[in-house]
Amino acid sequence: MFGHLRHLRAAAACAVVAGVLAVSATTAAGSTRPPTPPSGFQQQLEALVHEPGGPPGVIVTFARQGASNVYRAGVADLATGRPPKPRDSMRIASVAKAFSGAVALSLAARGTLGLDDTIARWLPSLPASWGRVTLRQLLQHTSGLPDYSQAPAFGAELQADPHHVFAPDDLLSFVASEPLLFVPGTRYQYSNSDNIAVALMAQAATGRSYEQLLSGLVYRRIGLRKTSLPIGYEMPIPYIHGYGERDGRLTDVSTEFTASASWASGGIVSTPQDLNAFIAAYGGPRFLPQNVRQAQLAFIDGSSEPAGPGQNSAGLAIFRYVTRCGTVYGHTGNTSGYTQFTAASPDGTHSLTFSVNAQITEKTDPAVFATMRAVEENAVCELLRR
Template sequence: MPLRHAVLGPRLRAASVIAACLAALSPAPAGAASDPPGHPSLQRQLDDFVHRSGGPPGAIALLRTEKGTRVVRAGVADVRTGRPPRPDDHMRVASTAKAFSGAVALTLVDHRVLRLDDTLRERLPQLPDAWGSVTLRQLLNHTSGLPDFSQSPGFLAVLRADPRHQFDSRRLLDYVAREPLRFEPGTQYRYSNSDNIAVALMAEAATGTPYEELLRKLVYAPLRLHSTSLPQGYRMPKPYLHGYDVSPPPPEDVSEVIGMSGVWASGGIVSTPADMTRFVRGYASGRLYGRRVVEQQRQWVEGASEPAGPGRNSAGLGIFRYETRCGVVLGHTGNTLGYTQLIAATPDGRRSLTFSVTSQVNESTDAEQLRRMRAVQENFVCALLRGKSE
């Protein structure tokens, strides 16, 4: 969920910046490509990424294979204390939270509580009739055409006036309720934060259970996620990776600037690198639901996550396919004020990468930094798929 700056003081930019950043997440043989001579180690690459001008204060990557977990980290988790990032540090996972709403919805599909062809008219008749034909499938692969509430003038005005405002998370779509669909459902791909709000509301309507409880029962418990939550406020649980605004220097801590009630199912989850590793291994492999649902989830359409992940991107149901020069991984990305995330795993879930940095990196904030980050991420994916421990 790409939330960025609001009007809070001399370091946080003019309110117009937030609008620009709220828009927004068969394998090749492993070893089919080779790295150039003198290819630097993963540690050197991450160090270089952090220490370049405009780089994040800290970064941590967890590479999990059949042989165990390797942690690569650079910079600091907190510029005040200088301590290094750790796998059990909390962080905002941003739009990788959309994979969690995908996990809930697809588990309910597997249980036959929901159907992928269920429409908003059937499940959420209180929403505008003009949106009625949109299906759960179209919400999950961002082909719904729903207008993005996080770009609406009304929502942005409230956020600018009070970045910690307590929104009614279940009424976020009200900000765009008078707007028509952006296109006929199923005819285009357009990443929208409204999609996953609607997914969570459909799950609640089908079960009569709050989304937060569905997360606990259907995702956290079976995947043994012990440090993952969906808060409403702005406080971070300790210990945590501090998120920073790095433009211009020196870095400013923005970890607790914005409340999470205004992003909810589209980007509000807080977790740790260790928990996100467990999550993506189970999610990418389809451990939460049966083969029938996995096959539906992996019907790909052209479209990139936000920010774009490594290699060539395509969109499935609550998941993205990243086709790198070394092979394919499945996962999701995300960015918000102070944080950027990538979670990815092989389709069998046996190898995974969690890649977290402590500043916001996307096309709007710094296109060149995004290019560099994607190149580093692809190199990490290649090392993961080849089983190297460089």
């Protein structure tokens, strides 16, 4: 999660809206499988956008062995009434952490990085007290690194200039004077600092920028055509507009903050279609060799932020969601204007992306969050049904 952004302006408040309805179901080109709506699922999406405090729009994309179905309710743009589409760009928030995992684990598979490599080895300029933290601990949020996104100085700088371009090397400087929160490896605590350090280690080990590594190890390999890590605040057109409440009014916050403020922790822009392809690969058995995948899927108690459906457990930059209908691997995220959940079946043949264009959290609106999480679990049931 990179949800602190929503609090950085005095006018910020929880994202609340009454949605406008627009629904559809489509099938991928070339597929002979007709879209069969799950019983009541479309109605649940409609109810979510109409619930007080619900998002303006929701889009759920399913991909199953070459066939794709799309269900949606509400709008991607309140100004035009346009519905969300699977090729629309959007901020994926902390789902970006799974991309940093894909880079790091790909490098581990090649022997360029080791899961037990330390911060001291690759990032000696960081505090010596952080030096024993390993790549494995960073990926699993057991590092103890203080979260730079919660630092008052970072918040003040972003509030003063929400479009300021932060250098990746500077992000951890906001907490460089702070000690570790606990002995590394002894507990789970989600931290945005972890994935910044992961990306910096990947850069140090390869001599290439993180953006170059994403392109070569992830985008091109999987075939992601509309996924990128920008440094600024602008969005590719067309995009799903994100909304939040400002001064009691619903406001488009899609371009309110610079993506460089979250970088490898939450700055990636993608589409529902690309996210489906990504999580099917990263969550499936063929992206990584078996020994690295075994490490990736060594789960411990720990919830993604926001919590995904069912019982959550934390692997290496991936989460396991055990629902009443079965188990999926994936990631969640939220930031100003967006909340995301993407997951795949363990065999990688089925995937889903569940996107809403408002930031919905358990703390700011527990009722809407509970509704959304229940619908997410029903989406998993629809994904896994035979």
